[in-house]
Amino acid sequence: DTGVSQDPRHKITKRGQNVTFRCDPISEHNRLYWYRQTLGQGPEFLTYFQNEAQLEKSRLLSDRFSAERPKGSFSTLEIQRTEQGDSAMYLCASSLNRGGSYNEQFFGPGTRLTVL
Amino acid sequence: QQPVQSPQAVILREGEDAVINCSSSKALYSVHWYRQKHGEAPVFLMILLKGGEQKGHEKISASFNEKKQQSSLYLTASQLSYSGTYFCGTGLQGAQKLVFGQGTRLTINP
Numbered sequence: 001d002t003g004v005s006q007d008p009r010h011k012i013t014k015r016g017q018n019v020t021f022r023c024d025p026i027s028e029h030n031r032l033y034w035y036r037q038t039l040g041q042g043p044e045f046l047t048y049f050q051n052e053a054q055l056e057k058s059r060l061l062s063d064r065f066s067a068e069r070p071k072g073s074f075s076t077l078e079i080q081r082t083e084q085g086d087s088a089m090y091l092c093a094s095s096l097n098r099g100g101s102y103n104e105q106f107f108g109p110g111t112r113l114t115v116l
Numbered sequence: 117q118q119p120v121q122s123p124q125a126v127i128l129r130e131g132e133d134a135v136i137n138c139s140s141s142k143a144l145y146s147v148h149w150y151r152q153k154h155g156e157a158p159v160f161l162m163i164l165l166k167g168g169e170q171k172g173h174e175k176i177s178a179s180f181n182e183k184k185q186q187s188s189l190y191l192t193a194s195q196l197s198y199s200g201t202y203f204c205g206t207g208l209q210g211a212q213k214l215v216f217g218q219g220t221r222l223t224i225n226p
Contacts, residue, residue, distance in 0.1 A: 004157075031212065042118075042203045042216030043158065056213060091157065104171070105148070105205075105214065107157040 002026060004108035006092050012114045013082055020078045021111045025094030032075050033105060034067055035091040043091055043107075049075060050097065082115045089113075117142065119206045121217035128194050128224050136189040136220045138204030146207035147180055147187040148214055153200040161202075162189070166209075191222070199224045 005024045013019050025032050031050050035043035046065065047057045051072035064082075069075040079086055089110045095103040119140040126134055138147060145166050150158035162172025164180040164187055172178070177190045191198055201221045205214030 033213070040219070042205070042219050043214075045213040045215065048212055058213075104160050104163055106160060107150075109157045 004092055004094050004106055006090075006108040006111050008111055009109060010112045010114075012116065014116050015082060015084060017082055018078065018080045019082060019113065020076055021090055021092075021113075023075045023077070023092030023094075023108060025074070025092070026096075026106060029094035029096045029106075030072070031095045031097050031103065031105075032069055033093040033095070034075070034077050035093065035107075037089045037091055037110070038087075046077075079113075082113075084115045087113055087115045117215055119204055119215065119217040121202075121204060121220045123220060124218070125221040126223070128222070130194060130196055130224055130226055132194055134191045134194060134222060136191070136202050136204075136222070138187045138189075138206070138217055140185045140206050142185065142206070142208060144180075144182075144185050144206050145209040145211075147178075148205040148207065149176070149178060149187075149189050150203045150205065151198075151200045152203060152219075158203060194222075194224050196224050196226065198222060 007022045033048040034046040037043045049069040064080045067077045091110045092108045093105040095105045122137045147164045149161040152158040161176050164170050180187045201219040203216050203219050205216045
């Protein structure tokens, strides 16, 4: 399977714990995005990388959230001191930058986080 | 800033047609359409750019009215597999992030 993969698919944690999610993009894609989706809503942008550089971060993203893409391949999203409001589906997407200002983003299956 | 989709939900019989609209108050550069089935990832359907360029699946058609900042997705001769929630994601010039609408739930009945 050459699509975007995410791990784990489901995570249940207690409030206050830290969690880390992993995303493996399509291999030749140089851009990687993180979105959050709550029930009945569209995906909400969190951050994106071009290669290893984090180029944009949503103003809605609190300091408890951090993302990395150390070698320009896979990415991790960490949430520290989780809160019940963090419960959501965390989606990763990747795209290939062809030099234009648009590109198709291909989504992974997501990690569903439940904070108790 | 979030685009507005209409209708919020639509129920069709197999073989009927549907139009889903996406409107923005911003001057858009791109509109991206996705379909998401329950518990699955959004699946790319089509991208439309300012200036008229389009790319997407052969069986999907869409339009982008730059004057109105509105896009429409046309689903003709609907099949049961078309069921799901359709999202439009909008992009601004020079921006990479997409801002998604709240979705349109499409149900196709036999």
